[in-house]
Structure formats: C-alpha cells, structure tokens
Amino acid sequence: MSTATTHDTHHAEHQSGLLRWVFTTNHKDIGTLYLLFSLLMFFVGGAMAMVIRAELFQPGMQVVDPMFFNQMTTMHALIMIFGAVMPAFVGLANWLIPMMIGAPDMALPRMNNWSFWILPFAFAMLLSTLFMAGGAPAGGWTMYPPLVLQTGDAFPFLIFSVHLMGISSIMGAINVVVTIVNMRAPGMTLMKMPLFVWTWLITAYLLIAVMPVLAGAVTMLLTDKFFDTSFFNAAGGGDPVMFQHIFWFFGHPEVYILILPAFGIVSQIIPTFARKPLFGYSSMVYATASIAFLSFIVWAHHMFTVGMPLTGELFFMYATMLIAVPTGVKVFNWVSTMWRGSMTFETPMLFALGFVVMFTIGGFSGLMLAIAPVDFQYHDTYFVVAHFHYVLVTGAIFAIMAAAYYWLPKWTGHMYNETLGKWHFWLSTLFVNVLFFPQHFLGLAGMPRRIPDYSVQFAEFNMISSLGGFAYGLTQLLFVYIVFQTIRGGAKATDQVWEGAKGLEWTLPSPPPYHSFETAPQIK
Amino acid sequence: MDSGVQAANRRVLGKLLWVVAGMFGFVFALVPLYDIFCQVTGLGGKTSATAAVIADVQVDEDRLVTVEFVANLNQDLPWKFRPEVVEMQVHPGKTYKTSYYAENLADHVITGHAVPSVAPGNAARHFKKTECFCFTEQRFESGESRDMPVYFMLDPKLPAHVQRVTLSYTFFDKDGA
Numbered sequence: 001m002s003t004a005t006t007h008d009t010h011h012a013e014h015q016s017g018l019l020r021w022v023f024t025t026n027h028k029d030i031g032t033l034y035l036l037f038s039l040l041m042f043f044v045g046g047a048m049a050m051v052i053r054a055e056l057f058q059p060g061m062q063v064v065d066p067m068f069f070n071q072m073t074t075m076h077a078l079i080m081i082f083g084a085v086m087p088a089f090v091g092l093a094n095w096l097i098p099m100m101i102g103a104p105d106m107a108l109p110r111m112n113n114w115s116f117w118i119l120p121f122a123f124a125m126l127l128s129t130l131f132m133a134g135g136a137p138a139g140g141w142t143m144y145p146p147l148v149l150q151t152g153d154a155f156p157f158l159i160f161s162v163h164l165m166g167i168s169s170i171m172g173a174i175n176v177v178v179t180i181v182n183m184r185a186p187g188m189t190l191m192k193m194p195l196f197v198w199t200w201l202i203t204a205y206l207l208i209a210v211m212p213v214l215a216g217a218v219t220m221l222l223t224d225k226f227f228d229t230s231f232f233n234a235a236g237g238g239d240p241v242m243f244q245h246i247f248w249f250f251g252h253p254e255v256y257i258l259i260l261p262a263f264g265i266v267s268q269i270i271p272t273f274a275r276k277p278l279f280g281y282s283s284m285v286y287a288t289a290s291i292a293f294l295s296f297i298v299w300a301h302h303m304f305t306v307g308m309p310l311t312g313e314l315f316f317m318y319a320t321m322l323i324a325v326p327t328g329v330k331v332f333n334w335v336s337t338m339w340r341g342s343m344t345f346e347t348p349m350l351f352a353l354g355f356v357v358m359f360t361i362g363g364f365s366g367l368m369l370a371i372a373p374v375d376f377q378y379h380d381t382y383f384v385v386a387h388f389h390y391v392l393v394t395g396a397i398f399a400i401m402a403a404a405y406y407w408l409p410k411w412t413g414h415m416y417n418e419t420l421g422k423w424h425f426w427l428s429t430l431f432v433n434v435l436f437f438p439q440h441f442l443g444l445a446g447m448p449r450r451i452p453d454y455s456v457q458f459a460e461f462n463m464i465s466s467l468g469g470f471a472y473g474l475t476q477l478l479f480v481y482i483v484f485q486t487i488r489g490g491a492k493a494t495d496q497v498w499e500g501a502k503g504l505e506w507t508l509p510s511p512p513p514y515h516s517f518e519t520a521p522q523i524k
Numbered sequence: 525m526d527s528g529v530q531a532a533n534r535r536v537l538g539k540l541l542w543v544v545a546g547m548f549g550f551v552f553a554l555v556p557l558y559d560i561f562c563q564v565t566g567l568g569g570k571t572s573a574t575a576a577v578i579a580d581v582q583v584d585e586d587r588l589v590t591v592e593f594v595a596n597l598n599q600d601l602p603w604k605f606r607p608e609v610v611e612m613q614v615h616p617g618k619t620y621k622t623s624y625y626a627e628n629l630a631d632h633v634i635t636g637h638a639v640p641s642v643a644p645g646n647a648a649r650h651f652k653k654t655e656c657f658c659f660t661e662q663r664f665e666s667g668e669s670r671d672m673p674v675y676f677m678l679d680p681k682l683p684a685h686v687q688r689v690t691l692s693y694t695f696f697d698k699d700g701a
Binding site for chain 1: 529532533536537540541543544545547548550551552554555558562565598637639641643644645646694696697698
C-alpha cells in the first residue's frame with residue numbers, strides 16, 4: 001500500500017494515448033473509466049434482459065432453451081448489480097467527491113487505479129463462462145447451494161470473479177472513506193458536506209462491512225465443491241439454510257449500497273432546480289445513517305418461507321417496516337424542498353422527480369413484501385421482480401441518469417441537447433412502466449419468477465411487459481448518443497452551469513482542471 | 525499532498541483494512557455460532573445425533589400427535605429407501621417403534637449415512653430417539669436389504685399447538701461427493 005503515497009501529485013502533464021488510461025491515478029480519469037465501463041455493462045446486462053423478455057413474449061418455449069434462459073437471468077443480475085450500478089456510483093464518487101469537498105484528488109490514487117482495473121478482468125472472466133462447457137452460472141445470482149454447486153466448469157470462474165468484484169469494491173470504498181475523513185478543505189465540517197458525500201460515506205462503510213461477508217460465503221461454496229468441506233452440505237453436518245442467512249446478511253446492506261448514493265444524487269439535484277436549500281439537511285443525514293443501521297437486522301425477510309419460528313418472522317417483519325420511517329423522512333424532505341420553490345424542469349430534474357415518484361412505488365411494494373403472512377403468497381413471484389426493478393431501475397438507474405445529465409456539462413464543458421434529454425426521460429418513463437407495472441399483476445396472480453415458460457392466463461401481461469422492455473432498451477441508445485454528442489461538442493457550459501446550483505464543484509471551470517483544488521478553498 | 529496528510533491517510537487505511545479482515549473472519553465465526561444457536565433454540569430442525577436417555581416421563585394419554593415419516597435419498601445414491609409406515613398417531617411421553625427399509629441396488633458395497641431432520645423446527649428438541657439407524661453408518665453389500673428400527677418418543681413438553689410432526693431422513697453416500 002505504500003506505493004499509493006509515493007505518487008507525485010504536482011505533475012499536471014500526463015501520458016497520451018491508451019496508456020494514459022491504463023496508468024492514470026487521476027480521480028477524473030478513473031471516474032470516467034468507471035462510468036464508461038458501467039455504461040458498457042448496462043448494455044451487456046440489458047441485452048440479456050432482452051433475451052429474457054423475448055422468451056417470455058409468448059407462453060411456451062420459442063427463442064432459447066431453458067438452461068440458457070436460466071443463465072440469462074443469473075448473469076443479467078450479476079452484471080447489472082456488480083457491473084452497471086455499483087461501478088456507476090463509484091465513478092460518480094471519484095469524479096465528484098474530491099470536487100465537492102475541496103480536495104485535489106482521491107486520498108489513495110494508486111489504489112484507485114487498481115480498484116478500477118480489476119473490474120474488466122473480473123467481468124471478462126464472468127462473461128467467458130458463457131462459452132464454457134455447461135454454460136454460464138444458472139442457479140440465480142443469489143448462488144444458493146446445493147443448486148449452485150451443480151454449476152459446470154463455470155463455477156470457479158463465478159466464485160473468483162465475485163472475489164475480484166468484492167476486492168475492487170472494498171478498495172474503492174476504503175478510498176472514499178479515507179478521502180472524506182482526511183481530505184476535506186478547511187472549514188468543511190462533516191455537517192457541511194454535500195449530501196452526496198454523506199450518502200457515499202455511509203455507503204462506503206456498508207461496503208467495507210459486508211463485501212468481506214460475501215467473499216467469505218462464496219469461499220465456503222468453493223471449498224464445499226472442491227475441498228470436501230461441509231459448510232452447506234447436510235450429509236457432513238452443514239446446513240444449506242445457513243448460506244441463505246449469510247448471503248442475505250450481505251445482501252440486504254448490499255441493496256442499500258445500490259440506493260443510498262441515489263438518495264444523495266437526488267438530494268443534490270432537487271434543491272438546484274427548486275432554487276431552495278434542501279429541506280431538513282440534518283434529518284437527511286440521520287435518516288441515511290438509520291437506514292444503514294437497520295439494513296443489518298432485517299436480512300431474514302428475504303427468506304420468510306424457509307421455516308422460521310413465529311417470533312423470528314415477527315421480528316424481521318417489524319424491523320423491515322421500521323425502515324419505512326427514515327425512508328419516508330427522505331421522501332417528505334424532497335417534497336418539502338420543492339414546496340413553493342421556483343421550479344424548472346430540465347432533464348436532470350425530470351429524472352430526479354421520476355426517481356422520487358417511482359422509487360416510492362417500489363418502496364410501497366417492498367412494504368407489502370415485508371408483511372410476513374402475505375409474503376408466503378408473493379415469495380418468488382413476479383411481484384418481487386416488479387418490486388426490485390422499481391427500486392433499482394426507476395430508483396438507482398434513474399438517479400444515475402439524473403446525475404449524468406446534471407454533471408455532464410461540468411465534466412465535458414458542453415451542454416447536452418436538452419430536447420433529446422427530455423425525449424430520453426419521457427420515453428424511458430413511459431416504457432419502464434409498461435415494462436414493470438404489469439409484472440405486479442402477474443406476480444399477484446401467481447406467476448413464478450426465473451421460469452422460462454408460463455400458463456396461458458399470463459400471456460397478455462407478459463406480452464405488454466416484453467413490448468415495454470424492448471422499447472425501454474432501445475430508448476437507452478438515445479442516452480449513449482446524447483452523451484457522446486456532448487463529449488464531442490455543444491454549447492459552452494458556464495462554471496455554474498445551472499442557475500440554482502450551489503456547492504464547490506460549481507466554482508471550478510467547466511471542464512475542471514486536471515487537479516481540482518491545488519490550494520484548498522476556505523469554507524465559511 | 526503533504527506528508528502529514530499522507531501519514532493520516534495510511535493510518536485510516538490501516539484501520540479500515542482491519543475492519544475488512546475482521547468481517548471476513550466474522551463470516552467463518554458465524555458457522556459455529558449458527559450451530560450453537562440452532563442447538564440452544566432447536567430451530568435448525570436438527571435432532572440429537574446420539575441416543576436420548578428417557579427417565580421418568582409421564583405419558584400424556586389425552587393428547588394425540590400425528591408423526592409423519594419421510595425418506596429421501598441424495599440424488600446419486602442407487603438405493604431403495606422407504607419408511608415402513610408413513611404416519612402414526614402417538615401419545616407424548618410414550619416410546620414407539622417404527623422402521624425404515626433400505627436396499628442397495630448397486631453392484632458394489634456402499635456405506636451410507638442418514639441425516640435426520642424434524643419439521644416444524646421447534647419440535648426438533650422434543651423429538652427423542654433412543655435407538656436409530658442414523659446414529660451409526662450403515663454398510664450395505666451389493667443387493668443387500670434390511671429393515672432398520674427407530675425407537676422414539678415425543679417429549680410431553682412439545683408445544684401445544686404442534687399437532688403434526690414430520691421426521692425426515694436423507695441417506696447420503698458416506699464416501700461420495
């Protein structure tokens with residue numbers, strides 16, 4: 001780790017060509033790499049979703065065989081979670097945290113480079129399993145034994161790619177914590193930090209706490225398969241249910257890792273376009289911290305049906321419902337921020353508003369799933385699929401889109417095409433609801449998830465959902481066009497970019513210099 | 525970056541790496557903790573692996589509980605395995621006998637090990653077996669078959685709302701994967 005400290009931060013010039021990107025230790029370069037990698041993975045995972053929706057377009061088996069269908073659902077989840085959403089947030093953290101707290105760069109630049117460059121290898125390994133004998137992992141992204149132990153040659157590749165993703169996330173998270181703890185400009189007290197920085201600080205602690213848990217769990221799978229241990233093997237005295245406990249002890253904090261930075265983004269954007277300071281700043285901070293704490297004591301609500309005593313079901317049910325309180329605080333704070341503000345509806349604001357409305361829909365269906373007695377009906381149905389896609393697509397992904405539009409003029413120095421941006425928002429919003437809303441009805445009617453075929457009474461809603469899916473997928477190509485158009489040129493962006501924008505990053509030129517704050521700004 | 529900040533960065537980095545190592549260790553500590561938790565609470569559905577000693581238990585003649593018997597084979601084991609009866613009505617506190625039939629269909633010797641499980645989980649602690657083929661390994665010559673007895677008793681302390689208890693055995697190949 002001592003290599004991180006030998007880096008000389010004072011040379012402004014950098015290598016040209018491809019090697020610049022390989023050797024870069026600059027937070028903006030690495031942020032860009034993360035974001036572009038995430039965009040690429042978004043389309044790889046999206047292509048897999050298209051295969052899934054194509055197969056589900058009609059009842060019966062049409063497009064792919066069931067084994068490949070299972071590979072698609074498993075890989076779609078792994079790639080979207082670890083390849084698209086998490087790297088996008090880390091990319092945003094890299095770009096924005098140093099600029100927001102008045103630091104020249106991230107605290108550990110060499111480690112920063114390393115944590116990014118592990119990812120392409122991890123995903124090359126994971127994707128290579130598609131071409132192996134036995135195919136890619138098909139037991140679901142949750143990797144439950146004993147099913148996952150039947151994975152063919154792909155199994156060790158799955159485990160090691162999860163290890164690599166974990167190492168990358170842990171290093172990224174450590175870097176964020178060290179940067180925020182040590183590199184704030186004079187006068188930037190903790191309670192003056194922008195909310196995006198706060199949510200990332202808490203997210204980073206969650207990552208540091210739970211990614212090692214996932215690493216341990218998959219290591220046990222590996223030794224169960226190859227070294228005759230019996231962690232999850234009943235014949236040797238182990239218990240497969242224990243895997244579910246350990247996995248969801250990681251898994252529930254993980255879903256907040258996927259959403260807390262989104263809360264931060266929306267808390268930056270809404271005040272800008274409502275032209276009012278954020279309502280209830282400190283309650284936002286405390287709500288984020290409470291959500292993070294509660295995430296550690298609710299894991300078993302993912303496994304109500306494994307056979308738990310009544311006391312256990314009740315505890316996990318009430319603890320889960322308790323999360324609605326801090327989350328509600330946040331939603332009401334966002335609404336109160338807009339109350340009597342002079343609002344304008346540029347693309348970032350549209351995506352942020354879409355986030356508030358549709359994330360809340362996902363929150364409500366989550367509340368329904370938290371009710372233990374009815375969860376037995378919803379468990380493993382399309383209702384669950386609809387729920388987590390509302391919180392992850394119209395939640396996390398919409399927030400990432402909002403962030404991209406909001407900060408793109410700062411990053412590139414050019415304004416994006418506002419008309420196309422609005423088209424992108426409205427088409428996405430329309431089609432994402434056509435895609436996921438009918439899945440609520442399918443789930444309530446009993447359609448199981450992760451199955452390539454279904455009874456004919458589910459045909460209409462599946463066809464609607466698939467059509468929405470194809471259209472939503474195509475619409476995202478518009479986003480790629482807008483981003484690259486903005487990188488190549490466009491109207492010159494001012495330093496402040498948005499009339500109501502407040503914060504240190506808007507005091508820098510657009511695009512900002514290679515090193516953000518060579519001399520630390522003084523915060524009043 | 526001045527060296528003061530760099531030193532501070534290294535200190536925080538070091539602390540965080542300890543947290544990472546600690547959490548990684550914590551997962552492995554969870555394995556024995558999980559077993560202890562299940563033993564204390566009886567939640568895992570695991571029954572005792574050794575014979576229970578029954579002394580001085582009052583038979584509850586007023587209460588009848590249904591006990592179901594289930595036999596499973598792990599997928600690769602070429603055996604026939606079934607309970608003698610699938611269901612019994614029992615009084616808590618009284619000792620009963622039933623048996624399971626197993627036959628080795630393979631052309632070689634197989635030593636199997638049966639793992640019992642009781643559902644619902646909170647009945648597991650109250651399911652006492654005084655004699656069971658699951659306490660020892662079972663060696664079967666090729667084509668050999670036999671009936672294996674189980675002596676059991678339901679503890680009268682079995683929670684009142686439990687009216688049906690399922691005892692399930694899964695036979696695993698001791699030497700197989």
